[in-house]
Amino acid sequence: MKFTYIVSSILLIFSTLSGTHLYAQTTITGRVVDPTNSQPIAGASLLITGTSRGTTANDKGQFELSASEGDQLQVSAIGYQPQTVKIKATTRSLTIELESSNIDLNEVIVSGYSTPQTIQRTAGAVGLVTSRDIQRTSGIHLQNFVNLIPGVKVEMRTVAAGNRIVIRGYGNQTNFNGVGYKAYLNDIPLTDGDGTTFLDDVDFTNLSRVEIIKGPASSSYGNSLGGVVNFYTERAPIGKTSVSQQVLAGSYGLFRTNTSIKTGSDNTSLNINYGHQKYDGFRLHGTSKKDFLNITSDTYLSQKRSMSVFVGYTNSYDLLSGQVDSLNLIAHPDTAEVAYLANNASIKTESARAGISHNYQFTDRFSNKTTVFVGGQIIDQPFAAGVNKTNKFKFGGRTMFTYMNDASALKPTFSIGAEFLKNFNYAKGYGLSNGILGALRSDLEIQAMQYNVFAQAALQLAPRLTVSAGAGLNYVEYGITDMRASTTTPAYVNASGYKRFEPVLTPRAAVSYQATDNVSFYASVSQGYSAPATNQVVIAQTGVVNYNLRPETGTSYEIGSKGSLLTKALTYEIAYFSMAVTDKLIPQNFPATPTSPAYTLTSNAGNVQHNGLELAVQYAFRPTTGAISLFRPFVSYTYSDFYYKDYKSDNNGNAKTINYTGKKESGIAPNLLNAGFDLEVRPGFYLNGTLMYVDKMPITLANDHFAKAYTLVNGKVGYRSALGSHFSLDVYVGSDNMLSSTYSSLIFLNLPNPANNRPLFFNPAPKITFYSGAMLKYTF
Template structure:
């Protein structure tokens, strides 16, 4: 992709929208959970609490419809993949991997290099890992995705930031919803949620269960999830909130296949070799129990000064029988975050100041054993790891003349690790020794300038810096040992964006062009047994163009005030173009400079159609296309193109303003393609392939009562 074409696209978009911006009344306000409504929806990103149109950053939004209605399967993966610049993988049910602008090149599994919060409480631990698979989408009401480095307010990370919100609770109402679903490959799920709101309090509780036999051999999943959110107005100035989350998850890991095995039988699990047993024989899988409890206080000293402070504790009980060993890990985390805002609206330059800090600490006990067909035997290693992160930040947002808005932020980041390995044998044992790795503190600035041209068009430019220290799973990888030589990633991102809609609000456009240059990029390697380790790969250049477009077949708001049969008819598409390549990258005797970075598709297109009617009939159609991309650093192996068609058809009926019934059916991979939703990058033995389910379907029912 050439910058010339990207710049041309931005210019054409600007001219098209500007020509449509004649003075006139705004269209009627629409639902705030509408993903593409630019003029009304309020975003929390960078603590602005402003309309998306007035926010100088690339932010993707997923509302209730996107998370819980468009796709029948209750996982985050398909909804996340509708956003440009975001790619979620699921190598087998429950095994998530998330990339925001290519940030997953260092993640063989799990979610790293991304910061995540739920109602301001950090979900990402001090070691840089996020238990995204502990969340159940049915307990979520909204998600904001900040794309690109956001360290000026959210600390270390070069990928992006996720901001989750729970289900909304209407004041003065109580509602109960029961749900159930069943589908192909033994899929079954049920759930119950209760929300109640009073004048000074709100409570939301949900329990959800999901299980599946899996498409592949040895790929079953069972997950139980409980979540609680509540808030209490203790006084006119003080509000206390509580968040509780518990997840009990087990999924089997079938392992990667080489191309011949994948073509012959994509449903097979990794077979045994002459030297190693297979995944099923070793009962490879993940057992994860995760709990989190957090308390937040919002205190408003005056109309212009307020503070939000959160404290939390978390615990993880983790076990991973693998091909070559059996890992058992126990983790305790604690931390807090405080933000104070000062609003000065009456000065010559109206300004909002935001200052605060975040502290995270995790203590991990990690032991490896031999794996005897799913049973741990002789202990191999006994280790402890302590991770700490401290971030201090400040930001100023200024409203300038001529409809300009300037945002400037700065943070200071400290990351450190302490590692101890204890002897596991009685003779010739090496005494325990504490090893430490403290990374030099770094300052991360961000500057962004936004200009609104009218009520429906804005453009912004931003410069932000990124810093990502190695995660705890990278300094202490499954290959063993404590890596004291791995350096943090550093980089700078340059971005220009355009948002707008036509006068009638039917056509909406969101475009972003960026360039991210990383130094000391962290990439994954694996040894002959398949255990991973990590190295710095020199410099990478990451350029991209992201576009999100939608067109309503009917004028927004008009159908809601008439007796029209159709209340929503929308065509939409998300486009991602990338040009990611290595610079100054030497691997042994091979010079891999200028090679494409593996795992990132040069072209991704997601398109869809959403339909809703006044009688309650609704339908969603989604098509995804990814063109081939390299699967290893050398670029010698390419992925297959991905062509995925998904559809949901449902009927929702409301009786007496109290009772609600929602019956739906959903189909996935309707073209019956053999494809992989998650490849293993740089896999030893060329085991790159993890087959995703063939054509499959499910049906579900939601019953609700409100009073």
């Protein structure tokens, strides 16, 4: 007993003096995954800090190693941000989520094709924005980080609302919201059943990643002509609990707070974020107020099952200033349109959505992912000549079954699935003049429904050659019930009816060649479509329903290459595409008359040719010694040769029909250039800078009005560091439009020419602005 006591005492003293803990080692099993798609990150490295003990995740992302309580497990993978996980006494099974980095982007796993795979091995153009890219800005304005992707341009009607995304020329077909592409938030459709995408209820400051599939390249999302935008919210790190508070203030009364609680066990994470935002805006009648609540949860129920839940609520109120002409864009950009002031024009939105996604790995080769969701919106929108009140309720789901067989020589992959989305919209329109409510103009119950079935497959015909093919069958239906009593207006024609568009088959085929381990080439041909949106089918100002519209269709040919050079320090992506679009939807704008308000009538009257070149290059210099830890310059360039191939003002074919064939497509700048750099210094200081050049572009069908070219320069400097073992701090100052360029953040296209030859095209953006902020986080 005395000997045992002496040995125990010696061991205790030695343990105390050496600062180590003698815990029994336990075998821990687990996996490393990408949190946005639950896909395994093969080859991830795991190392216990201060030791030589470690392992590498297999092709399923699975690992096994021995560890003790209190060990710090460092996990890293190319293309992802490293993470440190503390081993607990109860840890036996562990799931580790790695967030994508903005370095080595070609190694990041993305979804949308036959199976999730890295960007480099994807036979199509994919743009990616990571959390590090978002942190380069204030995070409030989507265009400041998404516009760095070639072929993509975000436009914004006000200082904090009215976002529309233009992808390869698609998205600006209407002056409100976006059409021609589909958008998702954590796999929940943001795009309505009528094809309209409304983004005012998305909290961009809570995003961790944005994936953009450019062009009709993904059968699993319906082959929209513009493409697909996938938004993903922040996740809580596995195995950590933290509370953080962020405060940001800036020019023109900008004030933003984010309060976040994140907690994660070995296999479960929960992130709750509340955001409050206020912005006076630089224009008269331009105030914005927003409140966001987002809840995101990931649970890994077993090695085969995982589940993600998202719940979001938004309450926003944005005043509208209206548009100005070309003279006031320069002389008085801070003014507001008189009619907007008289009617207190605004957009008041209350929105809620919830969705749940379930992943199940039936076998090593066969899996399924299913998402169901429900949501609703209440929108109250007074404008210059009336007021629209809309209540929306939507629901739906999507499911995809995937088969992969890496053991076979051909390595076949196959996926099949379906998506369903239905909207119930109750929309009323009233006259409004000088704030006095007028007569009922429209009272419609609109049931818009989209659904599609799809299949995709890929075979590796040779060690470096893969062919893939897919197809989607897409359905769009409208059921419209006109609730206006025809007896109140004898001349009124009831607009009730039902429209089911002919099903659209959208095939796609692609071939990719892996020239080396780090360089690939691809070619693809695909067909896509864009269905008319509700605001194109229903003319709310006049209460008329346009049942004669057809979906736009197009065939896209694309070639490209992606790769990493100089030991993966230099990465590039280049793509050339050519897409012919038929049945182009043409908006015809009619001015107000004494008996009728201004309205827009849409018709299928055009064929358009889109030819484009996209290039992105970045270089990451990461010295292992010295003060600088990272210097990352980057540049992207977009060339767009878009023109009207056979395009007329209408399809009447009479003396009033105007032929625009050969004219450049309005709203598309022929040249876009983005450049920037990230600089990080080891004590914690960082500096970010970006430049965006937008070329002169036509803004009318006849090409008789143009928006001038402009250049935007943004910058941010800050300090980011840990304060002890629990606190971390990030403080920063930044400036947007540092050159005080004059430009319009969104342009109303193809407006009729008034007597003074100065249509109200422009929504002016502010000159130079400043902001500063801080984020303090406590990790338990």
